[in-house]
Amino acid sequence: xxxxxxxxxxxxxxxxxxxxxxxxxxxxxxxxxxxxxxxxxxxxxxxxxxxxxxxxxxxxxxxxxxxxxxxxxxxxxxxxxxxxxxxxxxxxxxxxxxxxxxxxxxxxxxxxxxxxxxxxxxxxxxxxxxxxxxxxxxxxxxxxxxxxxxxxxxxxxxxxxxxxxxxxxxxxxxxxxxxxxxxxxxxxxxxxxxxxxxxxxxxxxxxxxxxxxxxxxxxxxxxxxxxxxxxxxxxxxxxxxxxxxxxxxxxxxxxxxxxxxxxxxxxxxxxxxxxxxxxxxxxxxxxxxxxxxxxxxxxxxxxxxxxxxxxxxxxxxxxxxxxxxxxxxxxxxxxxxxxxxxxxxxxxxxxxxxxxxxxxxxxxxxxxxxxxxxxxx
Ligand SMILES: Cc1cc2nc3c(=O)[nH]c(=O)nc-3n(C[C@H](O)[C@H](O)[C@H](O)COP(=O)(O)OP(=O)(O)OC[C@H]3O[C@@H](n4cnc5c(N)ncnc54)[C@H](O)[C@@H]3O)c2cc1C
Numbered sequence: 092x093x094x095x096x097x098x099x100x101x102x103x104x105x106x107x108x109x110x111x112x113x114x115x116x117x118x119x120x121x122x123x124x125x126x127x128x129x130x131x132x133x134x135x136x137x138x139x140x141x142x143x144x145x146x147x148x149x150x151x152x153x154x155x156x157x158x159x160x161x162x163x164x165x166x167x168x169x170x171x172x173x174x175x176x177x178x179x180x181x182x183x184x185x186x187x188x189x190x191x192x193x194x195x196x197x198x199x200x201x202x203x204x205x206x207x208x209x210x211x212x213x214x215x216x217x218x219x220x221x222x223x224x225x226x227x228x229x230x231x232x233x234x235x236x237x238x239x240x241x242x243x244x245x246x247x248x249x250x251x252x253x254x255x256x257x258x259x260x261x262x263x264x265x266x267x268x269x270x271x272x273x274x275x276x277x278x279x280x281x282x283x284x285x286x287x288x289x290x291x292x293x294x295x296x297x298x299x300x301x302x303x304x305x306x307x308x309x310x311x312x313x314x315x316x317x318x319x320x321x322x323x324x325x326x327x328x329x330x331x332x333x334x335x336x337x338x339x340x341x342x343x344x345x346x347x348x349x350x351x352x353x354x355x356x357x358x359x360x361x362x363x364x365x366x367x368x369x370x371x372x373x374x375x376x377x378x379x380x381x382x383x384x385x386x387x388x389x390x391x392x393x394x395x396x397x398x399x400x401x402x403x404x405x406x407x408x409x410x411x412x413x414x415x416x417x418x419x420x421x422x423x424x425x426x427x428x429x430x431x432x433x434x435x436x437x438x439x440x441x442x443x444x445x446x447x448x449x450x451x452x453x454x455x456x457x458x459x460x461x462x463x464x465x466x467x468x
Contacts, residue, residue: 093323099129103458110299156452170284172275173275187236188269188272216229243367257416343402345402349396
């Protein structure tokens with residue numbers, strides 16, 4: 092058995108296989124020199140906590156199976172995540188709710204009046220299927236909320252005009268309610284953070300008998316890891332095939348970590364900054380998360396400034412455009428044909444945008460399916 096990529100998905104599949112198939116040997120090859128992929132965490136002396144250098148990672152899921160698995164492998168600190176947008180010096184809860192409408196249309200509006208005003212502004216943009224983020228956003232929240240909270244946010248996050256991105260960029264992240272419920276994931280039954288950081292949990296998963304790690308090895312279809320019956324690939328799908336049908340168009344985000352005077356530090360753990368005049372699109376203040384170790388005692392706070400472009404803690408992501416979706420489907424169709432030969436594609440390398448809950452569920456299913464198959468002679 093082999094696995095390509097030692098991120099969340101690769102390591103959960105590896106751990107599960109060794110638990111489900113006693114005696115199995117799993118080789119995990121990882122291109123970089125460290126474990127954890129996007130979920131890697133690092134000890135930070137300043138805060139005395141584990142920091143996720145590629146940005147805050149909160150698990151929010153309604154899947155009992157996912158939650159039970161994680162809780163069996165780390166102590167979870169229950170925490171319901173809140174994310175805010177910085178708008179004219181105020182923090183407005185996301186997803187958009189009554190407070191966002193009040194910030195733009197007037198503080199004294201009640202929910203009914205707020206709905207009437209937004210519906211009136213959005214009505215001219217309805218009646219046709221949305222083709223872009225801009226279409227979807229204008230039809231859903233109207234031009235004023237779009238300009239205040241969506242346009243700058245999306246442009247700075249993706250480095251592309253929202254009129255060029257697929258509507259799912261809006262529908263998967265934004266929405267509008269007329270309530271004051273300021274939870275970022277209001278529908279997720281279970282939410283929390285791992286007590287020692289995701290990286291510590293993933294190191295423990297990798298440290299099981301039967302798992303062998305090979306760091307610093309980039310695998311591909313041309314140079315696959317040795318395996319007898321099955322190989323799970325979690326690395327980027329187009330790179331696996333040597334980009335032979337073309338490379339998916341990607342953008343980068345990077346988080347730059349700085350000690351910031353406490354008076355200038357954000358007042359919430361995760362804040363987005365839709366204002367085009369602000370160079371970064373999101374800030375992370377891990378000291379404000381629960382379980383964040385000792386409170387910062389000096390006059391500075393550690394803040395991660397996330398902006399479009401390259402950097403030390405860079406994350407590449409596939410642009411959500413119709414052309415990319417088509418190309419991705421071509422690679423995925425090709426990947427499916429290889430499944431009977433034991434090559435399975437899983438994780439962000441093939442799905443691109445899954446959150447941790449979905450990624451963990453996929454990893455558990457992948458391991459169960461594979462174990463069943465491998466038990467059959
Ligand atoms: C900025 C950001 C913030 C996020 N925040 C949250 C959050 O708060 N909550 C949430 O639920 N989800 C969040 N997510 C999603 C979460 O990070 C993913 O669901 C999860 O990390 C996916 O894990 P993975 O193993 O599929 O991918 P990855 O973590 O990308 O792991 C893939 C691994 O494969 C390795 N690799 C790549 N190419 C090769 C190769 N050729 N050979 C060998 N190895 C290779 C990589 O180095 C990496 O270690 C966030 C994602 C991003 C981008």
